Amino acid sequence: QGNEAEVAAFSVPSYACQRRTTLENHNTVLTDALSLLAENAELSEEDGRGVAFRRAAAVLKALPKPVASMTQLRGLPCLGEHSLRVIKDILENGASSEVESTKQSERYKALKVLTGIFGVGARTADRWIRDGIHNLRQLQDSGPTLNRAQQAGLEHYDDLNQPVSKSDADAIGEVVEKAVVSVLPGAHMTLIGGFRRGKLTGHDVDFLITHPEEGREVGLMPKLVSWLESQGFLLYQKTTRNSYLESKDGPARPASNMDRFERCFSIFKLTKEEKRGTKHPETLTENGTKPAGHKPWRAVRVDLVVSPISQFAFALLGWTGSKLFERELRRWAGHEKSMSLSSHALYDNRQSKYLRATSEEEIFAHLGLEFVPPSERNA
Ligand code: DCP
């Protein structure tokens, strides 16, 4: 105890994309606390504060061992006054009074319950709370108009608030893969999001689909969705067009890219048959020990993204996450390299040109960053 190695200050580079952040976190008590304050800020539409807490939590996730004293934090980036106060409170008192009171607050609890409905964001939840709606019962009783997404979200509330396991993700992957190759032979699907980073559970399952021949992916999404719908796999779906050209902050792209990048937000019906694979039909029979009303399927949020092969590396990098890692990559590109990075392209403002890439490795090289594999992007 108290030897030099233990009191030595940690050293961490300031951008999350310069760090290797695995799922092994030695400071979960501290990072859970800061993440809760980040979430509360985001739910209150205070994004600046939210990012500050996320960055502070990410720095602690990258430390090689538990923080034992405040002196070890000297010189670490992204730890503002507020985050340091929370950390100090936990190190000295075992808990943060701010975190505890936030957790207990009626407003936080209501925001959590209401935004737990698929299709309900912070703004809608806030409006409902001001109308006296704090829980699902009050929501059903006072009956504000719900859109199609929110109706589906409410209907599948319990399922969608259960974590999705990797084996569920793989079972859905098999179905989506089958759908993809049936509607477009040669097309290819990749698991993205948290599961690509090695997480064992997630709030949804994300897939990226492309075709090795540029342009062949056009029109794929509607066909894929029709196939899945015809087989009864979709409880809800909404497909959005590529909004890249319409965005004000990205450089303009040739009009030919207009319809090539699409996203489908869906609620997938995962049956026992898919979960277990069809190889053991005898396991499909109900054994009678299940609680009454137990249904032989669960609802899972699934996001599908289609990208042309020319943008595939950017889409893969942009959809693998974590959200903070992505944000930090874009901040690094802009602030340190005068480049703009999106899930579609990398633009070099100094050379006034797009930088091509066919792999994630090439994008990191363009950005002057060491390659960080997906399993180390868990910032
Ligand atoms: N993404 C992003 N910014 C957003 C939405 C998504 O950068 N506003 C990217 C990064 C995410 C990926 O897309 O990792 C998938 O989004 P999810 O919300 O599904 O996040 P994860 O898959 O990382 O987490 P979870 O395990 O909760 O699904």
Ligand code: MG
């Ligand atoms: Mg996900």
